Amino acid sequence: MSRWMVLLSGGLCSCTSYADSVWRPIATHATMLAMVMFINLVFLGGLYVLSIIKGKRHRALLESQAQEAQIDFLTQVLNRRGFERRIADKRQLQGYILIVDIDDFKRINDEYGHHSGDVVLQYVAARLKDALREEDMIARFGGEEFVIYAALKNKQSAEELSRRLVISISANSYQVPGVDEPLNVTISVGVASVLDSPNVSDVTSRKGVLSSAFKIADSNLYKAKRLGKNQSVIN
Structure with missing residues (x-):
């Protein structure tokens, strides 16, 4: 076992x-x-x-x-492309277009040089931004011209805004590097309603509406220039 x-x-x-x-x-x-x-x-x-x-x-x-690509390198506000894109993104346009032009800017470039002109552009852009509301749009369209869109409800508000812009630029002189005396700078402003442009009822596209407003604002800008500059004009 x-x-x-x-x-x-x-x-x-x-x-x-x-x-x-x-x-x-x-x-x-x-x-x-x-x-x-x-x-x-x-x-x-x-x-x-x-x-x-x-x-x-x-x-x-x-x-x-x-x-x-939508920002102006010199002034750090929108460029034309950025402005047009922001406008296109808005569901409804109801406000005013303001075209701002620096008075006698060519003289500043000729007398003090383009660097001084660039500094003035930067100063003006900064002061315009400070005078605007946060929801307003500002862009440099080229040269010494700026364009603003403000969603304002009536003509009185647009007049007040354009006057505030004019005063904000001319209120204080500009100390530019390399220039002995401070520079006095002024602007002219042309204003137009986006919706109250002539023949708006015949315009079928937003582009047409804006084009009509730009033409009126541009015409008012030249009126401001002819009237002596340093002012705004609105129909």
């Missing part, structure tokens, strides 16, 4: 040993495979996170570049 027990025990031990020899490599390979899969998952997850971060940075860069 004891002999059979010894043989049985020996058989069991040999089976166990055989099972260990068979499953141990399998377990080892399975563990290694699991580790490789885990490392791959971590790697792929890292790539996914990096792609998201890179995508966000790329979109932010594109948005930043798009914003910069």
Whole structure:
């Protein structure tokens, strides 16, 4: 009996040993495979996170570049492209267009140099912004000309705004680097209603409405120039 027990025990031990020899490599390979899969998952997850971060940075860069493309580099107000895009984004236009032109700007450039003219442009843009409300839009359309859109409800408000702009520019002189005496700078302003332009009922597009308002504002600007400058004109 004891002999059979010894043989049985020996058989069991040999089976166990055989099972260990068979499953141990399998377990080892399975563990290694699991580790490789885990490392791959971590790697792929890292790539996914990096792609998201890179995508966000790329979109932010594109948005930043798009914003910069709409800003006048010298004065840091909108340029013409930025102004037109902001206007196009508005659901409804109900307000006034103001065209602002610096008086005798050519004389400033001729007498004191274009650098001094650039400084004056920066000063004027800053003062105009300070005199406007946060919701008003201002853009430099080129040279010494600025355009403003203000969502005002009536002519009286537009007159008050245009007078405030004129006073804000002429109230104090400008100390320009390289120029001994402070410069006195004035502006002329032409104003027009966006909705009350002639023949608005015949205009089917927003572009036509704005074009009509710009023509009237431009005409009023030249009236202000002929009347002696340093003033605003509104119909």
